[in-house]
Amino acid sequence: MEMLGLSLALFGAALAAALAGIGSAIGIGVAGGAAAGVMTEDPNKFGSCLILQALPGTQGIYGLLIAFFVLNKLGLLGGGGAVALTWNQGLQILASCLPIAVVGWYSAIWQGKTSAASIQMISKKPEAMGKAIILPAMVETYAVLALLTSILMLMGVQVG
């Protein structure tokens, strides 16, 4: 049972990277489909389509970031031994990972849908690129807030 804390913390890291990554993959996939459709008509839109398609990718990176944060906190990176964790501390770390895991997952999917719509928009009105970027960025706000919450929570958890 003495490893339960470590396991719980790792479970949290896994959730953060996996769920946010899944969300980003779906979001980018949705946006990519729309981008490919637009580019069959006008291949010159590749640049702007790519930027819009990349927008829902940040959640995956936020998830990865939190996962690394946890691994670093546990001392699992860099060859030193893992720190000793009570199951309570493990559960606290798991809880800290949940905001970015869940919000990253869902927000990336919805951001992907908004990106796809924005891609449709610039196919008709290329001059509206500024507005097209802002609409998906509105969705990302909540992923940023979740990232912030996860970071602040992780920093508050005392280990070692």
Place this chain on the structure above:
Amino acid sequence: MGVAKLKKAELYYHKSVHEQIAAALQETGACQIISTDVENPSRPAEVEALISRTEEKLAEVRYLNRTLTPHYVDPIPALDRMLGERPEVTMTELEELASKTDLTAICDITRAVERETGEVRLKLSEAKLNESILSSLEFFDYPLSVFNEGTRTLTALAGTVKPESLPGLKAALGEFSKFAQDTELVIAPYDEKQKPTEVYAVLFYSRSVEAEVREACAKNGLSLVEIPASFEGTPAEEKEKTAAAITELEAKETELAAKMAALAEENMLTVQKLSDYYNSLAGRYNGTAESEETESTMLTKFWLPADRSDEVRAKIEAISPEVELTLADPEPDEEPPALLNNGNLVRPFNILTELYSSPTYRGIDPTPLLAPFFWIFFGMCLGDAGYALVVFGTILYVFKKYKKISVGVKEFIRLFLFCSVSTFIYGVISGSFFGNFIDSFVPILVPLKNSLMLVDPMSNPMQVLGISLLLGVIHLMFGLLVAAYEKIRAKQVIDAIGNDISWFLLIVGLCLFGVGTGGMIPPHFVQIGELMAVIGAVIIFLYAGKEKKGIINKIISGFLALYGSTSYLGDILSYSRLLALGFGSAVIGMVINLLGGLAADIPYVGWLVAITVIIGGHIFSIAINILGSFVHPLRLQYVEFFGKFYSGGGEPFTPMTLSQEFVNVKA
């Protein structure tokens, strides 16, 4: 600073010089033609004639451009082209080129090649279809002429049928056949284990039972396959012929493709140059087509920036003494376009305003107001001295190598040049250089790095969060003050106080009260804060009920307005993204260094892997973080800041200019 003053110009000139005038107005790039009244669409016939001649040429140019581009290998790499490395020509050279180029002849040759290619492709697809039919008929070793000619009494048909329909078909054929030799069904050999969906069948029949045979076939699911009349020999012989034909057609197709490529190689540059030439001509004539006319004079009206009027006047008067240019200020009921006119330091930020919406002519230009905030926010989001140096160095290199970058692209690049400075500053004071590169690999520099650090997001994120939110409050309050100023300028003092100043007082007051009770500032600020907040809240409460009738309605709308403070809370918290994104780039950098450090432990090749991981990783990190650092501060401008005072909605100033899609055209 701000929106440039425009003059409404009225230019009277003799019809004999209208072409030179149109060219001069376009070359200045400072004249936006004002359309004549829609009720009076009559356009000068002289200009109309020029337009239709130009349109004819443009149609040819567009055809060639569309047809030849897929066959053209551009000798200039796309990046170089974007950065202005393109052929330079003058309008005079283009005019010469246009007069000696026979576009119609090039079009004819191209059309001929295109038509021939189409025919060859059609024949080729026919031949390939025949080849597949012949492959299926290989079991049938008789001359194929039997299908279309037959003998006096006998003929045949070919078709496909599902294996399970075969018994039915055979039975139906036997029923009406008076003699066994009336019909004979030959089925292509097939492997039952593979369960083919259909098999080929050939049916010989006596001409006397033709109608019955066809009916029996239709009823039993035999679908006919048309055998081309040109087939006479056995399938094997015909297949050989078809294969030879296919080889020949394919060779022909390759040859035609080479011909097309040669045409593209030979003519594409000319076509591109002429595309810009004729587009320029079409642009200028469509401009002066919007003129009013008398029998021998024309009147063209256009908007002209006030500071360029002398230059334009000199240019026009050099053409002919018989011109008259009058300049007038815009009338109050006229809505001129808006031209952003900012100094060197602010100009790169114009694009941020233009991406949102151009201001109105008499409205405020938000560019100088947002520029310093965007600069700081971008710096905080990217927030790494190493990344800043990479960006800065890359841009200097680009500017050194490419001297002909177009103005728009250059300004956009300069935006990042400026922002790399703020990124460097924030990187230094937050101690981030390629993430934690210094701590990981160059410990000797750690004391230097630490001595320059003013904030430490890693160990004290609350401090940076506080700074982010404080910047947010400053940004928002500045927006409110601008809104109040705008309203006062429009003589709506009460609205300015009720809508903007009141919220300013409430929020600043609450902030003072908050930090004051936290003991961070002297205690008497707490009282000032309290007072401001109360006054602000009271004004908001009263102003909201101004239009409402009855005391109850007034009270309800007052409380509803105060409830609006939650949206300000949301706005302020939105600035926490400055911490989160800066933190994000620092941690991604840290992770890359960590992975590089781990890779260095691999025996023998570790250092190589480590260098690859570190360089590749940081390049990726720069790319992804620049995107985020551009988008999020922009959102703070558009949503939080512009939401307070700016809605745009003006028309941008779009003067007549020379078309420069493919080449750099000089007047």
